[in-house]
Amino acid sequence: MSYNKVILIGxxxxxxxxxxxDNGIAVVTMPVVTTExxxxxxxxxxxxxxxxNVVFWRSLAESVDKYVRKGTQIFIEGKxxxxxxxxxxxxxxxxxxxxxxxxxxxxxxxxxxxQQNGQQN
Numbered sequence: 001m002s003y004n005k006v007i008l009i010g011x012x013x014x015x016x017x018x019x020x021x022d023n024g025i026a027v028v029t030m031p032v033v034t035t036e037x038x039x040x041x042x043x044x045x046x047x048x049x050x051x052x053n054v055v056f057w058r059s060l061a062e063s064v065d066k067y068v069r070k071g072t073q074i075f076i077e078g079k080x081x082x083x084x085x086x087x088x089x090x091x092x093x094x095x096x097x098x099x100x101x102x103x104x105x106x107x108x109x110x111x112x113x114x115q116q117n118g119q120q121n
């Protein structure tokens with residue numbers, strides 16, 4: 001048995017850009033940043049940020065496009081996926097992404113605390 005589950009609470013790294021692919025299926029690919037505060041060896045607090053590539057599909061992509069803007073704090077549940085492709089020079093490239101299955105908007109930059117829940121179909 002195996003289990004592939006990712007949970008993030010972070011901030012949208014940019015405004016979403018929705019695209020529609022075959023048969024009008026909506027997709028948004030957007031960076032999400034998580035920040036951790038740690039004490040270093042000298043007892044000083046340091047922030048460490050990690051950037052995550054997150055993909056939202058179908059109605060979840062529509063929700064992200066409607067409710068999320070750069071800086072919005074969001075909760076995401078999903079799974080890791082690594083895909084590959086060949087660039088213009090024939091070099092194989094890889095990317096690891098989080099395919100979102102659940103989204104909750106926790107806060108907005110304008111301090112509007114409305115929430116939006118979504119499930120990927």
